[in-house]
Amino acid sequence: MTILEADLTPATLKQDMDRLFFKKKLLNFAVPALILVYMGYVFVAFDMAGLWQRVSWQNAQTLVSDTYSYKTHVTRDNRDGSVSVAIEGERKGAYPEGDSPAWVSLGETAGAETAIDLENGHLVRFGAESIEYDIPGYGLVRATPTRAKGVQAELPAGDVPDWISVSKNRLAIKTDAGRLTVTRNRAEVFRYFNGWELFFFTLDSPYHGLSIGEVLTRAATGEAGAILNDFWNNKMWRHRDVAWAIAETLLMAFLGTIGAGIVALPLAFIAARNFSPFGPLRFVARRFFDFLRGVDSLIWTVVLARAFGPGPLTGALAILVTDTGTFGKIFSEALENVDEKQIEGIASTGAKPAQRYRFGVIPQITPVLLSQLLYFLESNTRSATIIGAITGGGIGLLLTQAIITQKDWEEVAYYIVLIILMVMMMDWLSGWLRRRLIKGEGGKTKRKARADGKAFLLP
C-alpha cells in the first residue's frame, strides 16, 4: 500500500535521514559548544578561577552580621585615661558623659577601673595602667600600653591562637563575645548586639528605650507630635532624609518619564512615515532619536551636570532626554500603524488638521502611549536610583555612598529593602494603572498585540 517514488526506497531514505540527523547533531552540538567555548573564554577572561580564592568570606561575614547587628564601642583614651561609650562609635550615638549601659561599670573618677561585662564569663577591665581581658577557656590577657615601649602584651603560655593578633604596638583579640583592640593611644572594646539599634529614637530622645505600649500611651496623651519629630529627625537613621531621597528618586522617574512622553509625542509625528511627507526631515528625526538613546542616560547625566549642577533636576532631565529617544521611536512606530480609516472619517467632515489628530489619531495611540509610559515609569524608578548615584541625589546616592564607605551595612540593608519595596510598589502601581486606564482593550487585544511581536521591551 505504500506508494513511493522510484528513488525514495526506505534504504535511500535511511541514508538521507542519517545525513539529516548527523547535521542536526552537529548543529545541536555546535550551538551549545559555541556557547560553552564562549563561556569558557569568558571564564578565563574574567579570571573566575582566581576569583574563588579572592572571595572574601570575612567581608561576607562582616556584611551579613552587620546588616542585622550593631556594636557598641567602649573606648579608653590611653593618654588621659578617659572612657567613652558610643553606639557604632559615632558621636551621635554616644552616651552622655558619665552615663553608660548596664554592662559597663564606669569608674567614679577618670582613670579609675572600668569593668566591661561581655557575658558568658568574658570580662574586660580597663585598669589604671593596664588592660585585662579574662577569656574563659584560655586565660587572662594583659596589655600595658606605654608611649615609649609600645603595647606590652602578656599572654598565657603556649602558641598564640589565630584570633589574637599581637605586634609591638598593637594587640587585637576577637572572640565570639566581642573584640578588644589596644594600641599606644587607645584601648577599645566592641560588643555586638542584634537588631537595628536607635532605629526609632536616638539616645538623646526621651522616648529611647520605651516599649511600644508606653510610646503609644504617651502619644495618646498629646506627645504624638514630639514623638514623630524625634523619630523623623533621628540623627542615626535620618528617616527624614531617607524619605526625601526616596521622594527625589520617584520625582526624577516621574518628571523624566512624563516629560519625555510630552516632548516625544510631537516629535514622533515628524518621524512617522504617514504623517511626515518630507523624507529628509524624517530621516533626521529618526537619527536624532537614535542619538538620544545611543548616548545613554549615564552620559547625559554627566553632560547635564555641568549645566545644572548636582541634584534631582539633572537626573530627571537625563532620563527625559534618553527616553525622548526611546519614546520617539516607539510612538512613531505606533503612529505608522494607525488605522487611516478613522482619520479619513474625521477628515471627511471638514475637520481642521489639529482636530484630525485629536480625534483620528490620539484615541488610537493612547493605549500604546499610556502603557509604554507606565512601563517606563516603573523601570525608570530603577534607572533613577542609578542616576542619583552619579548626579548626587536620591536614594541611589545614599546607597552607593553607604556601600563605598563600607561601614553601616545595616543602613545598606535598610536602603536596599526600601529600594526593592519602592520598585515593587511602582511595578504594582503601573500595572494597576495600566489595567485601569486601558481597560477598553480586553485581554484578547493585548494578546494579539503580543503575538505581533510588537511588544516593546523595557529595560
Place this chain on the structure above:
Amino acid sequence: MADLTAAPLTTADIRAQYGEMTRRKRLYGGIILVVFVALMMAGFRTADGRNAGSFYDGITHVFDYPNEVLAEASEKVTELPGHLVNFFPALIETLNIAAASTLVGLVFGTLLSLLSTRGMAPWPRLIPLFRRIMDICRAIPEIVIALVLIFLLGGGPVPAMIAIAIHTAGALGKLFSEVNENASLKPVEGLESVGSSWGQRMWLGVIPQVGPNYVSYALLRFEINIRASAILGFVGAGGIGYELKNAMSWGQGRYDEAAAIFLLLFITIVVVDQISSGMRDRLIHGAKA
C-alpha cells in the same frame, strides 16, 4: 424599525443620562487634568529647588560641556585612532559582560518561566514562589547587587556580570512566562504520554514553539545589558565604563580619550541596536510564516 429593547427609554431620559455622564466626565477629566498639571508643576519646582543650578540658568549652558570635550578632541584628532585601539579591549570586556550575563540570565530566566507557567510547571504549587523570585530579581537595581558583590569579590567584571544576570533572569523570566502562556500544551501532553521526563517535555515540546520569541527577547535584552554593563563600569566594575569614568573625571587634558571612548560606546550601541532589531524582525516574521 427601532431596535427592540426591554427598557423603553425616552429620548429625554437618554439626554438626561448622557448629559449627566458628560458632565461627570468633564468634571473628572478637568480634575485629573488640573491635578496632573499641578503635579507636574509642583514636581518640577521641587526638583528645580533641590537642584544646585536652576533650569532657566542652566538651559543656556547645556552645550558647555560637550563643547569643551569636542574642542579638545578636535584639537587632538590625530590621536583618536590610537585611543580607539587602546580602549578596544575595554569595550570587549563590556561586551563580554553583557553577553555572558545575557546567556546566564537566559538560562535561568527560561527555567524560572517554565517553573512558573501553569501546565508546564513540575510543581504547580510552587508557581507563586517562583513568580515572587522573579519579581524580586527584577526589582533590585543592578547597581545594588554589583556594589555589594564588589565588596565581596573585589572590582572587576564578575560582580557586574552576576548583577546583570540576576536582573536579566527576572526580566526575561516574566516575558518568557507570557510567551509560554500562549504556547500550545498539546505537544507537551503528547510527550508526557510516552513517559518522557520533565526536561524532555520542556526541551522537545515547549522550547521549539517559543524559541524564536525567546531569542528575540534575549537579543533586546542584550542591547539593554550593554548599557547596563557600561554604567556598572562607572561604579568600579571594569570595562569601558571604568575607562570612561576615569577619562571624564580627569577632565581637561584627557577629553580626547573621553571622546574616543564615548565614540566607541555610542557606535557599539547603535550597531548592536540595528543588527538585533533586524534579527528580531526576521525571527518574529519567520516564526509567523
Place this chain on the structure above:
Amino acid sequence: MLRIDKLTKRFGDKIAVDAATLDIDKPCMIGVIGRSGAGKSTLLRMINRLSDASEGRILFEDREITGLRGNAKRAWQSDCAMIFQQFNLVPRMDVVSNVLHGTLNRRSTFATMFNLFPMDDIHRAIDILDRLGIAEHAAKRAEALSGGQQQRVAIARALMQDPKIILADEPIASLDPMNAQTVMEALRRIHEEDGRTVIANLHTLDTARRYCDRVIGMRDGRIVFDGLPEQLTTGVAREIYGADASFSEAATSTEIDTLDATIRAEMAEA
C-alpha cells in the same frame, strides 16, 4: 445644483475616473453602480475633496469645488457628508462623541481639543440617533456596536453635519442583509424627509433599483449609464458589469426577499 464636468483622476498611468460628466439639478437619491475598480469610490472621494481631481471640475450651486483650499475646502467637506463602507468611526469613543464629530468644522479647534461640545449639539446628536433608532446605545463605545448600528452612527454623524449632499461609499457592503435593509431605508428616509441629495455607491443592482430615483453606471472609470432605475434592464446591467451570460442578478443581491428566492431557486435546482 451639482455639476461634474469632465472629471478625471489618474493614479500614475492608471485612469481611475475618466472624464465623468454629471448634472444633478434637484435633490434626489442617486445610486452609482459598477464593478470593483470601476472608479465609484474615487468619484465620491473627489466630490468630498478627500482626493484631488487630475482634471475637470466640480461645481456646486455654480461655485467651483475642485479648486477650494484650506478653510473653504473644509467648509465644503462639512456641507458634503461622507459615509464609508467600513464606517470609519473612532471605535474607542462613545457613540455621541462620534456623532458630534460631524460638527468639528463649525467649532473652535481649542474647545474641541478638550472634547468640549455645547449641550445643544449633544441633544441634537441624541435626537438624530433616536431618529435612526439607536439612541439607547448613545453612551456605548462605537466598537461595542454591531456593523449595522455602527453604520447608522456614521449616518448620524453625516446628518450632524447638516449637509447639502450625503455621499455614501458602499454603505451596506460589509453588512448582513437585515442590517443592510435598515441602513438603506434610513438613507432613503433622510432623502425623502429632509430633501437632501444622497449619492450612494452600491454593488447590487436591486438595491439601486429599489431605493434610488436615478442610477448611474460606471465602467472602467467612465459613466456608461445614467437613467431611471426602470431603464436598468438585465442587458444594460451586463453592459455595465461587463459580465458574460453567466451573470445572475440574484448573486449580487442583498435583499432579504430576493435572498430567500435564491435559496428556493437553488433548492429547486438540486
Place this chain on the structure above:
Amino acid sequence: MLRIDKLTKRFGDKIAVDAATLDIDKPCMIGVIGRSGAGKSTLLRMINRLSDASEGRILFEDREITGLRGNAKRAWQSDCAMIFQQFNLVPRMDVVSNVLHGTLNRRSTFATMFNLFPMDDIHRAIDILDRLGIAEHAAKRAEALSGGQQQRVAIARALMQDPKIILADEPIASLDPMNAQTVMEALRRIHEEDGRTVIANLHTLDTARRYCDRVIGMRDGRIVFDGLPEQLTTGVAREIYGADASFSEAATSTEIDTLDATIRAEMAEA
C-alpha cells in the same frame, strides 16, 4: 492482561468516570463509544496515567498501575502508547524526530537534548513510517502534513514505543472520511500483525462495528454495554447515546460508502 476495577474519576462534584470495571484477557481491538462527555477520554487518560484516578484500580499483568510514581509511572506510560484526537505532535519538528520521541523514556534526558538518537532507532522509525505509508515525508516538519498524515505520524510514534497497549482517543474525529479510513485500517493492521491490544474511543458506531472485536459503551461515566460488535443493535445504540427516535446512525458515520449514501438520501429528500 488488563483489568480495570471500579475505576472512578471525580472533577469536583462531577463524576466523569463512575466505577468502570473491565477485563481484557487477550490482545484484542476494543472500541469505546458513547456520546460527548460520557467519560471516554477520561478513562483512557487514567489508563495512560495522564491523570490520576480518584478511586479504583488498574492492573496490568497483575501489577497495579494506579499507584505508580516517578520512573515506574513513566516506564508504564512508555508501555502504553496514547494517540490523541489532535495528534499532539511537536509541529515545528520533523516527522522522524516526532516518531523518535516514542523512545524518550528509554533514553537519557541529556542524550535526547542533543538529539542523540541511535542510528538503529532512526532506521526503525523510517521502517515504521514506511509501514504506515508516509516514509517519503520523513524529513518534513510535522505541521506541513495533512491531518491524516499527522495522525499516522502519531501512530508511528506510538509503535516506536513498542507498547503493550495502544490507546487511541478519537483518533479519527478531526479527519475527513478518506483519512479516517486509512488511519483506522492502520490501527487494525497493527493489532492483527503485531498482536497488540488497541483501545480506541470512537464517536461513530459503524467504525466501531467495522474495526473492533469488542465494543464498550459508556454513558454518564458508567460502562453500560460490553459485547461483540454484532450485539450492537440500533436499540442498544439508542440506549448508549440516550438518543430519541430521531437518532440516525448515518449522521455519525465516517465511512465513505455510508457517507455517499447519506448524501444521496438527503438529496432524495430535498
Place this chain on the structure above:
Amino acid sequence: EEITQFRIGLLGGENAQDRLNNNECLRAKTEELLGVETKLFAPADYNGVIQGLLGGTLDMAWLGASGYAKTYLSDPEAVEPILVKVNEDGGYGYYSVGFARADSGITSLEDMQGKVFGFGDPNSTSGFLIPSIEIPEITGATMTSGDYFGEVKFSGGHEQTIVGVNNGDFDGGVTWADGLGNWEDGYNSGALRRAVDAGLVDMNDLVQIWQSKPIPEGPIVLRKDLPEDVKVKFTALMASLPSMDPECAYGVLSGEAKGVMPIGHDAYQAIIEARKLKSN
C-alpha cells in the same frame, strides 16, 4: 549684583548624609550671615563638585589640591582659593601613603615590581596625582600597566583602595594620612584611620611601603563671580569658625585643626604643573 542663594559643595570620603550633617551648622551660619537661602550639595565624587564650580552651580567648596588644579586648568576664572586648613602641628600638609598587606612579604616599592598597584580617584591629590609623579622618580619607570607594575588600576576612592589591598585585589595602593600619630592606629586622621575605626582593617595586617613629601592641604574656594561683599563676609565667617564654634569647625574641617589661614593661587602652582604633566 545680588545673589539669591548660596550653594556649598561637599567633597566625598564619607557618607553623603554624614557630610550633610557635619556641615549643617556651617549652612545655618552662612544663611544667617548672608541673608540668602543656603544649601548643601554632596555629589557622588570629586568631579561632581568640580563640575558644579565650573558650571557656576556651586558657590563654595573645600577642594583637594588636584581638584583645584583641575578647576583652574579648565577655567582660570571660575574659582579663587581663600583659606586653607592648618593642622594642629601648624603645618598645612598631609601625606600620600603607600601600603601593602603584611603577609604578602612586600615591604617596599621594589617588592611591588610586576604586582598590581591601586590608585584612588583620578582627581585625588594623594590618591593619584602626587604618587603618580613621585613613585616613578623612585622606580625609574612610568606608571603605565606592565611597565614597572604589573597592572595599575583606579579603585575609585580611598576607601575602595584600602579594602582592595586588604582583600588582595591590589598588591599595594596609596591613600592619605596626616602622618601624625601611630601606624597601628592608622595615624591620627586619614582614610586608614577611618577604616580602622569602622573595623574594616586590622593595621597589624598592613605595612607602609612608601610615603610622599608633604602635600599641601586643598584650598577652600569661592566662585570668582560672587559679589565682593559676599566673598569678604564668607571668608571672615570661615576664618573665625574654629575659634567661634570648635564643634562646628570639627565637622566642617573633618577633624581636629588648629585653624584656617588665608592662601592664594600661587601656593598651588606646583600642583598645577604636576597636573599638566599628567595630561596628554
